[in-house]
Amino acid sequence: MALLEIRNVVRRFASFTAVDGVSLSIEVGEFFTLLGPSGCGKTTLLRMIAGFDAPDEGDLLLDGQSLRGIPPEQRPIHTVFQSYALFPHLTVAENVAFPLRMAKVVPDEIRRRVQEALASVHLLEKQKHLPHELSGGQKQRVALARGLVNRPRLLLLDEPLGALDAKLREDMQMELINLQKTVGVTFIFVTHSQAEALALSHRIAVMNQGRVEQLDEPSRLYGFPRNRFVADFIGKINMLDATVTAVAADRLLLEVAGVGAVSAPLKAGVQSGQTGVFAVRPEQVQLLAEHADAPAAANEVRGRILDFLYIGDVTTYLVQLSDGTRLEALLPNSAPGRAKFFEAGDPVILRWSAEVGVFLHE
Amino acid sequence: MSKLAPATITRWVVSGPPTLFMLLFFLAPSLIMVLASFRYPGAFGGLAPVFGGGRPGEDTGLTLENYQFFFSDLLYTEIFLKSLLIALISTLACILMAYPLALLIARSPKRHRDLMVLLVILPFASNFLIRVYALMILLGPQQALASTINGVLAAFGCAPVSLLFSTFAVVVGMVYVHLPFMVLPLYTNLEKHDPTLLDAAQDLGASAWSRFWRVTFPLSLPGIFSGSALVFIPVLGMFAIPDLLGGTRDILIGNLIKDQFLGTRDWPFGSMLSIMLTVVVLALAGLAARLGQRKRDGGN
Amino acid sequence: MRRSAVLWSVSLAVYAFLYLPLVVVVVYSFNDSRLNAEWVGFTLHWYRVLFSDDEMLGAGANSLLIAFVSATFATLLGTMAGIAMHRFRLRALPLLVITPVAMPEILLGVSLLIFFVQVLNFTLGLFSVLIAHITFCVGFVAIVVRARLAGMDESIFEAARDLGATPWQTFRRVTFPLILPGVIAGALMAFTLSIDDFVITFFTAGVGVHTLPLQIYSMIKIAVTPEVNAVSTLLMTLTLGLIILASRFAPDALKGAA
Numbered sequence: 001m002a003l004l005e006i007r008n009v010v011r012r013f014a015s016f017t018a019v020d021g022v023s024l025s026i027e028v029g030e031f032f033t034l035l036g037p038s039g040c041g042k043t044t045l046l047r048m049i050a051g052f053d054a055p056d057e058g059d060l061l062l063d064g065q066s067l068r069g070i071p072p073e074q075r076p077i078h079t080v081f082q083s084y085a086l087f088p089h090l091t092v093a094e095n096v097a098f099p100l101r102m103a104k105v106v107p108d109e110i111r112r113r114v115q116e117a118l119a120s121v122h123l124l125e126k127q128k129h130l131p132h133e134l135s136g137g138q139k140q141r142v143a144l145a146r147g148l149v150n151r152p153r154l155l156l157l158d159e160p161l162g163a164l165d166a167k168l169r170e171d172m173q174m175e176l177i178n179l180q181k182t183v184g185v186t187f188i189f190v191t192h193s194q195a196e197a198l199a200l201s202h203r204i205a206v207m208n209q210g211r212v213e214q215l216d217e218p219s220r221l222y223g224f225p226r227n228r229f230v231a232d233f234i235g236k237i238n239m240l241d242a243t244v245t246a247v248a249a250d251r252l253l254l255e256v257a258g259v260g261a262v263s264a265p266l267k268a269g270v271q272s273g274q275t276g277v278f279a280v281r282p283e284q285v286q287l288l289a290e291h292a293d294a295p296a297a298a299n300e301v302r303g304r305i306l307d308f309l310y311i312g313d314v315t316t317y318l319v320q321l322s323d324g325t326r327l328e329a330l331l332p333n334s335a336p337g338r339a340k341f342f343e344a345g346d347p348v349i350l351r352w353s354a355e356v357g358v359f360l361h362e
Numbered sequence: 363m364s365k366l367a368p369a370t371i372t373r374w375v376v377s378g379p380p381t382l383f384m385l386l387f388f389l390a391p392s393l394i395m396v397l398a399s400f401r402y403p404g405a406f407g408g409l410a411p412v413f414g415g416g417r418p419g420e421d422t423g424l425t426l427e428n429y430q431f432f433f434s435d436l437l438y439t440e441i442f443l444k445s446l447l448i449a450l451i452s453t454l455a456c457i458l459m460a461y462p463l464a465l466l467i468a469r470s471p472k473r474h475r476d477l478m479v480l481l482v483i484l485p486f487a488s489n490f491l492i493r494v495y496a497l498m499i500l501l502g503p504q505q506a507l508a509s510t511i512n513g514v515l516a517a518f519g520c521a522p523v524s525l526l527f528s529t530f531a532v533v534v535g536m537v538y539v540h541l542p543f544m545v546l547p548l549y550t551n552l553e554k555h556d557p558t559l560l561d562a563a564q565d566l567g568a569s570a571w572s573r574f575w576r577v578t579f580p581l582s583l584p585g586i587f588s589g590s591a592l593v594f595i596p597v598l599g600m601f602a603i604p605d606l607l608g609g610t611r612d613i614l615i616g617n618l619i620k621d622q623f624l625g626t627r628d629w630p631f632g633s634m635l636s637i638m639l640t641v642v643v644l645a646l647a648g649l650a651a652r653l654g655q656r657k658r659d660g661g662n
Numbered sequence: 663m664r665r666s667a668v669l670w671s672v673s674l675a676v677y678a679f680l681y682l683p684l685v686v687v688v689v690y691s692f693n694d695s696r697l698n699a700e701w702v703g704f705t706l707h708w709y710r711v712l713f714s715d716d717e718m719l720g721a722g723a724n725s726l727l728i729a730f731v732s733a734t735f736a737t738l739l740g741t742m743a744g745i746a747m748h749r750f751r752l753r754a755l756p757l758l759v760i761t762p763v764a765m766p767e768i769l770l771g772v773s774l775l776i777f778f779v780q781v782l783n784f785t786l787g788l789f790s791v792l793i794a795h796i797t798f799c800v801g802f803v804a805i806v807v808r809a810r811l812a813g814m815d816e817s818i819f820e821a822a823r824d825l826g827a828t829p830w831q832t833f834r835r836v837t838f839p840l841i842l843p844g845v846i847a848g849a850l851m852a853f854t855l856s857i858d859d860f861v862i863t864f865f866t867a868g869v870g871v872h873t874l875p876l877q878i879y880s881m882i883k884i885a886v887t888p889e890v891n892a893v894s895t896l897l898m899t900l901t902l903g904l905i906i907l908a909s910r911f912a913p914d915a916l917k918g919a920a
Contacts, residue, residue, distance in 0.1 A: 050565055072564045085562035089580045098576075102567035146566065372829065377746035377755055380739040380800060384758035387797045388770070391777035395769075398776055459679070462672035469669075485680045487901040489858045491878050492894040496683030498886065499690065504697070541680065599766020602860060606882060616768050623772050623865065633776065636769055643765060 001064055003028045003186050004049065004154060009058035011044055018044040019055070020210030026154075026188060031180050033189045035197040036207035037233070042190045045207075046156050049188065050079050062153065073102070078152040082159045084143040086131040092142050093118065093127035099150040117149040120179065137168045141175075148183055157189045161196060173199050194234045198222065206230050227362035231279045238285070238327045242278035242359060244270055252359055254278055258325030259301045263354040276361030282330040284356040287317060290347040299354060303327065305346045317342060319350060399633035400424045428634035438618070442638070445614040448529070449597040452536035453544075456593050457586060459537070460544035464585075465578075467545075468552035479549060486542040494606050497535055501525040501607070531607040532614075536597045543592035551585025552578070583653075591650040595643050615639050684898065691891035708892040718893065721877040728788070728873060729857040732795035736856075737849040739796065740803025741841070744848075747804060748811040763801035770798055771865030778866065786868025794866040795856045802855060803848035810844030854904055 002025035011019040019041040026032045034042040047053040049060060051072035060067045067075060078099065086095050093114050100110045118124045121141035131139060140160060147155050157176075161169045177200060180187050191197055197204050198218040206213045206221065206229075214226040225231035228239065242262070246253040252270060256262045256278045264278060290302065303319040306326065312333070319327050327350060331341060342348060402425060432438050467478045485493065500507060503524060512522040525531060555578065563573045601616030615635065622632025694705035712718060743759045746752060762770050774794050778784040818840075822832040860875040867876060874897070881890050 052561060052564075072561075073567045073569055077565075079562070079565045081558050081562055083556070083558055085556065085558040087559060087563070087577060098563070098568075099566035102563075102569075102572060150567070369829075373746070373750050376742050377750060377752060380743035380746065380804070381755050381758060383739055384755075384762075384797070384800065387774070387777075387793055388758060388762055390781075391770075391773035394777055394781060395773040398780075459672075459676050462669050463676045466666075466669040466673045469666075481677060482680070484902070484905065485684055487854070487905050488684065488894070488898040489860070489875055489878070489901075491860055491875050491882070492687065492897060493683065495878070495882050495886075495890060495894065496687045498882065499686055500683045502886075504700070538679070538683070541676070595764070596766055599768045601768060602879070616766070619768055619772060623775060629776060629780075632772060636772055639766065640769060647764065 002026060003030075003063065004188075005061040005064075006045070006049075007059045007061065009045070009048065009055040009060065011041075011048065011053065012056050017210050019048070021058070022207075022210070022212055023058075024205055024212065024215065026186060028186055029184055031177070031187045031189065031200060031202045033191060033197045033201035033204045034207055035191055035194060035204050035233075037192055040207040041210040042192075042207050043158060046079075046158055046188065046190050049154070050077055050156055051075050076153040077156060078147040078150070078154075079156040079158060080140075080143045080147045080160045082162055084131075084139045084160075084163075086139055086142055086146075088131055090130075091127065092123060092129050092131070092134070095131070095142055096127075096146045096149050098146060103150055105150075113149055117145040120148075120182065121145045121175075136164050137172060140164065140172060144176075144179065148179075148185060151183075152185060154186050154188060157187060159191055160189075161191070161193075169196070176200060198234070206233060208233075224358060225279070225360070228277060228279075228360050231358070231360060235281060236328065237279045237281050239277045239279045239360075240325060240327075242276060244272050244274045244276075244359065247272050251354060254359060258321040258323045259299075262299050262357070264357050264359050265355060267359055270359060270361065274361050276359055278357055279360055280352055280357035282316060282328040283314075284352050285327065285329040286351045287319070287329045287331055287342070288349045288351060289342075290349055299357075300349060300351045302347065302349055305342045305344050305348055307344055308342070315341075317348075319348060395633045395636060398630055399428055399637045400426065401630045402427075403628050403630050428631050431631065432634060432638065438635075441613055441618055442615060442642070445598055445616075446642075448533060448536065448614060449594045452533055452540065452597050453590050453594045455533065455537045456541055456544040457590070460541060460548055460589065461582075461586075464545050464548035464552050467549050468555070475553070479546070482542050482545045490539050491602065491606075493539055494535055494603055497531070497538055498526060498606060501531050501534070526607065527609040529608065529612050532604050532612050535603040535607045536593075536600065539603065540593040540597060543596075544589040547589040547592065548582065548585040551582050555581055587650050587653050591647060594646060598643065598646075599639060687891050688895045688898070690888055691895040693888060693891075696888065708888045711889050712892045712896075715889065717872070718874075718877055718889075721872040721874045724788070724871055725857050725874040728791055728795060728871075729853045732792050732799060732856045733849055733852040735792075735796045736799035736852040737803050737845060740800045740848055740852070741807050741845050743800060743804035744807025744811065744844075745837075745841075748808050759801045759804045761801075762798050763805070767798070767859075767861040768865075770794070771862040774862070775865045785870060786866060787870025790866045790868070791863055791871055791873070794862050795859060798859075798862060799852035799855055802851050803845075806848040806851065807841055807844045810841050814840060850904055850907060854901060858901070 004024075004026040006022055006024040006026075009019055009022050010017065022041070022045060024032075034045060036042050044053060048055055049067075051067065051070060051074075054068070062075070062077070087098065090098070096114045096117050097110050100113060105113070114127070115124065118127055121144055123138060123141055123145065126134060126138060126142075131142070134142065140163075143160070161172055164172060173196065176187075189197075189200060198221075201218055203215065203217055204221055205215045208229050214221060214230045216224075216226075221230065222234055225234060225237075231237045231239065240259060241257040242254045244252055245255050245261070247266070247270060251266055252264045254262045254264055259278075262278060301321055303321045305317055306320045307318045309316045309318075310333075314330050314332050317329050317331065319329060321327065329350060402423070463482070467475055467482075470478060499505065503526065507525065511525065515522060559577055559581075560573050563577050568576060598614075599616050599619075600614065601620045604612045604614050604617055605620075615638075619632050619635045619639070622628050622635060689701070691708055692704050692706070693701055694707065695702040740759075743755060747756050747759070771794070774790070774797070775786075778786060778790045778793075784790055819832060819836060822836045823829070827835065858875065859873075860879060863873050863876060864879070867873065874893070878890060878893065881887065
């Protein structure tokens, strides 16, 4: 039995439907992520799980029991708020002790468990401090310790890394993964950052306009986006208008605008004559000088470098095809001190293997 | 001689006039009052001349007699204690009435809040004598309130009481006149509370009652302290309300001081009483500031 | 749900407590009876009595004159003090200006009484009342003006200087227009405080001058007459008008001040 089952949940507000028929089941011990742009309904869904909001239709079941009518304070579900929501008048230790006090745990036990929880987030030496004396990362860790100390069945994390700077965010990601592994509590994580979602999650539900667009493991989500929205939202991708010309036993044959005939991986349910887009990621596109002496491959097209963007580890090249179509390709900068292999205006050959790229008709 | 920098000139031009005015009409009179509290009364009441020689028979030296007299007669200590008690009761009553109202306003939709606050301020805009007078009418013996209470008392065979001209009326008057001073700082504090703190408390298992006592109330202590200072201190020096609403025995510090200056005309003794009142007020203000500061450090 | 019902009922009771006495005063001012006891019938008699009471009218005129003059001077000095307190790190001025606001009024009243009579050898009257009113109003104006300045982005003044304005031009064209709502609110507040003041006037007026609050006090101290209801109603209408005016000019100043 799933730990949390979300059954066809609908939540409407005056002017729009925030959550529109979402069904998900989250397993024990999972690190589950709700990913989507702001306004996609992920926070509303989280608030319904926590108990601050109730579905208009559908139901939420924890361990098979409906959560309907159970107020937040009685659910074994805790939340790490985006703003951390640490009580400003209580010390770090008192903040962490709060849920134990509410649960009327005996004082000795409270003391022991607070120490344990603070140790797990490396904040023992800050326990007498007040929240305003802590850095952003430390506040974040107090909020985590407070949410976990009473061993909830489920920990909800609402964009908890949003307020941290880039470097700290990466460190916290590592810490989150380790913490979740150690305590074994099921995490439901809400974010609009695809990078965060890919790095942390066991499974990701991509949400858009109140619906789940795709539910998958991170690598499958990135490799096999189900539709244009997911392809576009997760990572960078080139999308070109395409028509299916033939469905072979092991591949699809496409006519792609600006490129011509392209051979792409087979996809279930696709029929000859269907129109849609062919999507291929920049790092899957090889870039070669025009006169390079390389064997011709299945998928190949000529173009001219329009512009490039040096990022450090890689350089992104914007290539224009003869009909004006633009494609992005990415080359790693393995040679130190060298920012680019091509200049704007250079003629190039773009090439990708028949194993990469995906045809999307939704 | 070096030329003065323009910034220095600006500084003196802007801050000079108000500083001089307040030195002359606030600080100097206050210091003279301190001096007066160590002197003898004049031959015709008031105070023996501060500067220049006195009339024959007037003692223009300094004395501790006024202070000694204050402490030699328990009556004065009693009046000070009674004033403190009335101020305390009035402040507590204000807290009890203002807190629910301030909380309601702070939790109301934003667009309603300004109006609700304005409704608290409006009565405070009418002259305070008028408000006291309004209470005199309402608490008067022929009004519904008094007749109802005396009707109930009569039913139990008790003698009728007078609502007006009693300590009760004094406290009601003090609360009525000062209530907005408690509502406003409380509301300003409560309005700033982050509502997610209450969500967090609820999420972590706190019932409605615990959310109030463990989150809202401790966070509102600075508001309670500043409101209390704004009620307690004026109540302590008030003489008009006991004068108009109190009975003959409802004499507070303010009435005592007023009588020294306008009644018995013993100004040195009145000055001494004023100094004692100042000391009490400063001590209380210092206490409130320290309490408020400590809570603020822990608070926002 | 239950909790908010409790909040609502307590709050409504508090609002009723605040307004009921005032409503009674207004209603009885139109009551055709010498006693403030029960409703007899509608009359404008008490307003007629009021408008033929020369002492009361004289007191009213005095109050207006005192309020106007003292508000003018208090606004001038208070605005300077507010600016000075904001701009310069001063120690003495805030204490000098704010302390009279925080102390019980009676203390300022009696200390000025001693000062005028004993030190300056004044005959108490209009002038002593004016000085006293200015003294306690300066602090209120200063607080409002400083609050207005504190809420402003410092960099706009630097921007003005950066764009070539002299300090005086900066004040004339940037600072003053920006603090003007605060100054107006402060002026209205000083006016209301002065016209309403009883305690300080009580000690500094002597027998020389009568103001409206002094007149009301002596009337209600001796006997309750419905004429007081009438004058109260008129005064309430006046202050209500001033409040509305003040909230037009500087809604924040009202809150900051009260």
